[in-house]
Every structure is written in structure tokens, then in C-alpha cells.
Amino acid sequence: MKFVALTIFPELLQAFWDNGIMRRATADGIISPEAVNIRDFAEGRHKVTDDRPYGGGCGMVMKPEPLAAAMKVAKASAPEAPTILLSPQGERFSQTAAEKLAGHKELILICGRYEGIDERFTERFVDLEISVGDFVLTGGELPAMVVMDAVTRLLPGALGNEDSAGQDSFENHRLDCGHYTRPPVYEGEAVPEVLLTGHHEAIARWRRTDALMRTLVRRPDLLRQKPLDKEDTALLKEWRREIERLLRSQPDGGPGPSSGGG
Numbered sequence: 001m002k003f004v005a006l007t008i009f010p011e012l013l014q015a016f017w018d019n020g021i022m023r024r025a026t027a028d029g030i031i032s033p034e035a036v037n038i039r040d041f042a043e044g045r046h047k048v049t050d051d052r053p054y055g056g057g058c059g060m061v062m063k064p065e066p067l068a069a070a071m072k073v074a075k076a077s078a079p080e081a082p083t084i085l086l087s088p089q090g091e092r093f094s095q096t097a098a099e100k101l102a103g104h105k106e107l108i109l110i111c112g113r114y115e116g117i118d119e120r121f122t123e124r125f126v127d128l129e130i131s132v133g134d135f136v137l138t139g140g141e142l143p144a145m146v147v148m149d150a151v152t153r154l155l156p157g158a159l160g161n162e163d164s165a166g167q168d169s170f171e172n173h174r175l176d177c178g179h180y181t182r183p184p185v186y187e188g189e190a191v192p193e194v195l196l197t198g199h200h201e202a203i204a205r206w207r208r209t210d211a212l213m214r215t216l217v218r219r220p221d222l223l224r225q226k227p228l229d230k231e232d233t234a235l236l237k238e239w240r241r242e243i244e245r246l247l248r249s250q251p252d253g254g255p256g257p258s259s260g261g262g
């Protein structure tokens with residue numbers, strides 16, 4: 001996978017590429033990241049890449065010409081790459097989007113700065129806009145790193161043990177289960193017994209149950225994204241029975257529909 005990033009702060013991305021999984025994936029030839037400095041294509045002594053917004057208002061806007069010239073170089077390096085602009089106006093990034101992007105051989109990522117980019121550049125050169133969330137950052141470099149990180153760890157060989165990406169959160173529209181390591185007792189709290197048994201089936205069942213419960217409590221919206229399989233359906237029905245037993249066991253038989261408490 002080739003990543004070509006258009007930015008005025010290549011050093012920011014270089015630091016990201018020079019560490020951790022990105023560094024090893026680069027060394028193993030799984031990814032080949034490169035930055036194109038937009039400022040190298042800016043005119044004049046001061047090589048300005050931004051200017052005041054037409055219509056007035058605060059902040060500055062990135063000029064189309066340096067971006068277009070930088071894009072030409074990026075396209076020469078990655079001719080088949082979809083061009084992705086990181087912006088709050090984009091499609092919300094997700095694990096599903098990461099899996100889709102991981103199917104490409106090369107990606108061009110455009111990192112904006114200031115208030116944004118001249119729309120005429122976006123219309124002409126951007127295939128896809130991606131947002132990492134409904135908040136405003138000072139630049140597109142961090143969102144670009146988020147996308148490159150999420151995509152790279154899905155590439156064969158990037159994580160070292162193949163299946164770990166397969167057990168991801170969101171992989172199957174579930175939050176991850178809890179994870180534990182030594183010491184067996186920390187601050188007086190022991191690791192869940194079953195995890196020490198080596199009983200793989202029981203451990204898998206515990207992890208599935210824990211993931212389902214966490215998802216039910218924290219992100220029930222995820223559970224509606226894909227039909228429940230029979231194991232989870234059985235678990236949820238068992239919990240429902242338990243909840244009903246508990247409610248029925250309440251002194252007044254529990255807040256029934258009649259008492260408006262239900």
C-alpha cells in the first residue's frame with residue numbers, strides 16, 4: 001500500500017511513519033508512505049499556500065494552485081489512487097470504511113490547514129471526503145494519520161499475528177471484551193477465573209458474553225447494525241429472563257406498566 005500525503009507539515013507525518021507498526025510495516029515493504037510538501041509548489045519569495053477568504057470573515061483559505069501542482073506530483077507517484085480530502089464535511093470514518101480503503105494499492109490523502117481549501121480544487125481533484133468526527137481540528141494531518149493507521153493494521157503481515165485484526169472491536173459490530181494480563185491479582189482484584197483455565201471454549205464464551213454486554217450497555221446502536229447470531233440471541237434472551245425474574249422478585253412485583261415505572 002502506497003500512501004501519498006499532501007501537507008505543509010511533512011515532519012508531522014514523518015514522525016508518525018517512523019514509529020511503531022507504521023515503521024515496521026514500512027521496513028517490511030507492506031506500506032510505502034511519502035509526503036508531498038504543498039509549500040514546495042507555492043509561488044513567490046514567501047511561498048504562500050493560503051490567502052484571505054473572498055466574502056471576508058476570519059481565517060485563511062488554502063490556495064488552489066499550489067495544491068493542484070502538488071496533486072500532479074502525487075498522481076504521478078500513485079496514478080490509481082483515490083484522492084481523499086480529510087474534512088469535517090466528509091463521510092464519517094469507520095472500521096468498514098477502513099476495510100474498504102485497505103482494498104486499494106495506493107491512497108492519496110490531502111491534509112488541509114487554516115479554515116479549509118478553495119472549493120474549486122476540491123471539485124476538480126477530490127474523489128472522497130472523510131471526517132474522523134464532528135469536531136474541528138487545526139489541520140488534516142491527524143485525521144490522515146488515523147486513516148493510515150486503521151488501514152495499515154488491516155494489511156496482511158502488518159500486525160504480525162494475522163488473526164488479531166480479525167478480532168477487532170467493530171469487526172462484527174461489537175465493542176471489544178475486557179483484556180487482562182499479569183499480575184493475576186491487582187489492587188485486590190483478581191482476573192476473571194475462566195481466563196486462567198486454559199479452557200478455550202469457555203474463554204471464548206466469556207469473551208463473547210463480555211463483548212455483548214458491553215455493547216448492549218454502551219453502544220446498543222451497534223447491535224442493530226447486523227442481525228444477531230443464535231448465540232447472542234440466546235444470551236440476550238437469558239438476560240431478559242433474568243431481568244424479568246429480578247423485576248418480578250421486587251416487593252411490589254416491580255414497577256409494572258400500571259405504575260408508569262416500566
Ligand code: 4FV
Pocket residue numbers: 086087088112113114115116130131132133134135136137138139140143
Ligand atoms: C477534520 C475532521 C478537521 C478543518 C479545518 C482542518 C480541519 C482545518 N478533518 N475530520 N474533523 N479538519 O477538523 O477530518 O483545515
